[in-house]
Amino acid sequence: MKEYKRLPQHIGIIPDGNRRWAQCNGLNKQDGYDYGINPGLELFKECLRLGIKELTFYGFTQDNTKRPAIQTKAFQKACVDSVLKLLDYDCNILVVGNTNSPLFPKELIPYTKRTTIGKGLINVNFLINYGWDWDLNHAFVDEHITEKGHFIDKIASSQISRMDLIIRWGNRRRLSGFLPVQSIYADFYVLDQMWPDFKIEHLHEALEWYQVQDVTLGG
Amino acid sequence: MKEYKRLPQHIGIIPDGNRRWAQCNGLNKQDGYDYGINPGLELFKECLRLGIKELTFYGFTQDNTKRPAIQTKAFQKACVDSVLKLLDYDCNILVVGNTNSPLFPKELIPYTKRTTIGKGLINVNFLINYGWDWDLNHAFVDEHITEKGHFIDKIASSQISRMDLIIRWGNRRRLSGFLPVQSIYADFYVLDQMWPDFKIEHLHEALEWYQVQDVTLGG
Numbered sequence: 456m457k458e459y460k461r462l463p464q465h466i467g468i469i470p471d472g473n474r475r476w477a478q479c480n481g482l483n484k485q486d487g488y489d490y491g492i493n494p495g496l497e498l499f500k501e502c503l504r505l506g507i508k509e510l511t512f513y514g515f516t517q518d519n520t521k522r523p524a525i526q527t528k529a530f531q532k533a534c535v536d537s538v539l540k541l542l543d544y545d546c547n548i549l550v551v552g553n554t555n556s557p558l559f560p561k562e563l564i565p566y567t568k569r570t571t572i573g574k575g576l577i578n579v580n581f582l583i584n585y586g587w588d589w590d591l592n593h594a595f596v597d598e599h600i601t602e603k604g605h606f607i608d609k610i611a612s613s614q615i616s617r618m619d620l621i622i623r624w625g626n627r628r629r630l631s632g633f634l635p636v637q638s639i640y641a642d643f644y645v646l647d648q649m650w651p652d653f654k655i656e657h658l659h660e661a662l663e664w665y666q667v668q669d670v671t672l673g674g
Numbered sequence: 675m676k677e678y679k680r681l682p683q684h685i686g687i688i689p690d691g692n693r694r695w696a697q698c699n700g701l702n703k704q705d706g707y708d709y710g711i712n713p714g715l716e717l718f719k720e721c722l723r724l725g726i727k728e729l730t731f732y733g734f735t736q737d738n739t740k741r742p743a744i745q746t747k748a749f750q751k752a753c754v755d756s757v758l759k760l761l762d763y764d765c766n767i768l769v770v771g772n773t774n775s776p777l778f779p780k781e782l783i784p785y786t787k788r789t790t791i792g793k794g795l796i797n798v799n800f801l802i803n804y805g806w807d808w809d810l811n812h813a814f815v816d817e818h819i820t821e822k823g824h825f826i827d828k829i830a831s832s833q834i835s836r837m838d839l840i841i842r843w844g845n846r847r848r849l850s851g852f853l854p855v856q857s858i859y860a861d862f863y864v865l866d867q868m869w870p871d872f873k874i875e876h877l878h879e880a881l882e883w884y885q886v887q888d889v890t891l892g893g
Binding site for chain 1: 806807810811813814824825826846847848849850851854855857858859860861862863887890
């Protein structure tokens with residue numbers, strides 16, 4: 456059982472590569488998402504054990520929903536199933552995304568307010584039908600624009616804290632719109648493996664690497 | 675003379691590692707910045723030759739100015755010298771940063787409006803006394819908040835286009851507040867070498883890598 460001197464408070468997860476994995480394994484593209492559900496649960500359980508305080512999964516974006524309908528349905532279902540699986544664990548669930556759209560899964564509406572399950576030991580956030588510009592633009596909608604305070608407190612994802620570490624599977628070295636405000640100072644670790652090939656060692660590989668990164672926050 | 679099939683339109687440059695380089699070379703920390711000026715010019719000239727359309731250098735941030743005054747003065751001077759050196763070349767210079775502060779170098783005020791030099795073959799932007807929250811918050815200042823249009827057109831850096839490729843020297847895999855809106859879809863290439871050890875091959879290494887990245891823009 457590994458322990459770390461220096462743990463990130465908040466880890467962001469970009470679980471990419473489901474479609475490429477499916478194709479490499481002789482499946483249709485949309486079949487990959489289903490194989491990404493258990494990896495998410497395994498990763499969550501290890502973070503819970505390690506004492507990580509917050510975890511954010513990049514579910515799907517408004518841009519993603521421009522893909523063929525059969526794929527959109529498949530990743531919507533995988534995201535819903537991923538959230539509902541956490542109802543057996545001590546966590547605080549929050550879903551952030553544009554609910555004013557038929558593409559937002561109705562089953563997740565209750566979790567758009569932070570919901571404590573059991574002892575609520577870890578905050579787990581899912582971005583569902585999310586968009587980086589939707590997120591930032593939220594600060595400009597009429598009911599917020601006249602409120603006092605910094606715009607950062609008015610963006611749609613304002614309840615999600617700054618990320619310390621972002622881990623991306625599937626070999627692409629870009630953020631793809633993942634929480635532009637909260638990713639500002641995050642250390643960014645990329646794995647070549649596709650998300651359905653997740654192994655718990657990938658998380659530890661990223662945490663080992665994180666041990667030797669220094670936090671400067673621009674200072 | 676290398677040529678590429680697929681060129682990024684806009685490259686972002688994070689020239690990090692000047693202080694660490696100075697220390698490794700028996701100098702005081704602040705002495706490193708001066709050795710970062712020529713690398714910037716060499717990189718610019720190669721981008722001009724290759725036909726890159728836009729180049730953005732991460733000069734210094736408002737956070738950086740919290741460092742000891744002797745360091746702040748050194749990077750301010752290095753940034754001013756870097757901008758002025760470009761006056762001998764065909765480019766369009768733009769400096770973006772908070773000018774309402776004594777920490778903004780007065781010599782660069784003229785370039786806070788895009789300035790065409792000679793044939794203006796490439797846009798070159800410098801972030802000087804920049805802050806990611808200052809940039810975004812600009813859309814909220816009174817004279818802009820009531821204007822029509824998307825908030826992205828009202829941020830302080832709105833004249834800087836989306837970046838395709840970001841190259842960072844000095845081994846750190848984070849964005850450190852570098853243009854949160856324009857970095858959304860950028861591919862991110864990190865070099866172990868410190869910025870004063872810049873070699874033209876580093877740029878080509880990043881461009882070779884960029885050849886095999888696919889652009890999805892979330893689709």
